[in-house]
Amino acid sequence: MAEASIDSLSPRQLHAKAWAGEYELIDRQLSPLGLRAMKELHLAPASTVIDVGCGTGQTILQLADRVGDEGLIYGVDIAEELLSVANQRTSHLKCVQLINADAQALELPSNSADAIFSRFGVMAFDDPILAFSNFHRLLKPNGRIAFCCWRAFCDNELDRFPLLAAGFRSPSDETPFSFSDAAYVRNVLASAGFKNIEIASYDEAVTSGDVDAMTRVLLSVGPLGKIARENPAVKSAAEPKLREGLRSLGNGTSVALVASVWIVSAVA
């Protein structure tokens, strides 16, 4: 089948295509941030967990390590293209079920999950209070939710450095930063019925590897990635500037940028 031209793909499809093309390098970068949030779930073997916006599935594998064969993990994502990568990576695990759905209206039974997890998959809901009310419904009493989400663009070297290096000043889309205000996040969770809400600031220098690897990832995802994947001419112009900026930071074998996130946890 002929590949669709980028003109015929929606912004969401372009995002999914770019992510699926670089998922191993992206996983290397995001893994420490997700694991820091996952720790807050205190998962016991045989737990049932929902991974919201599971994407290509690295976090499903990490959750499976914790809940074991007797556990159950629902990986939920709205993007079919990403779930098909997750399926390839997890099909050997009988404890995994993938669901292609909008997580805010996920139709699993009430009081059925011990925990809900997300690595950067909760910031794009049309109605966040509705979504988190649904998560509260899905959790057993005292079940836990934990996720990581981005703090402000201006605090995030991982996003700011590449954008400035390429000659841009601010993101073209604020959606990834929609949970950057901790008071807002607290209000969403409290309005949805959650208690014991904890929102901790967490910074970590993260990397996908050398300058080549970081360049590929930063031109695919994140604020510069969004501009580049939607404007191929911009991508060609940005690439040498980004490479030069990254080269000035690194030791050649590994270039890291600081990611600034909230680690959010709460109890149903």
Ligand SMILES: C[S@@+](CC[C@H](N)C(=O)[O-])C[C@H]1O[C@@H](n2cnc3c(N)ncnc32)[C@H](O)[C@@H]1O
């Ligand atoms: C930034 S990506 C993170 C993917 C994955 N959690 C990871 O860290 O590799 C956000 C993910 O959330 C998914 N997503 C966004 N809105 C969603 C929704 N309403 N329901 C389900 N998934 C959603 C996207 O398709 C995407 O896979």
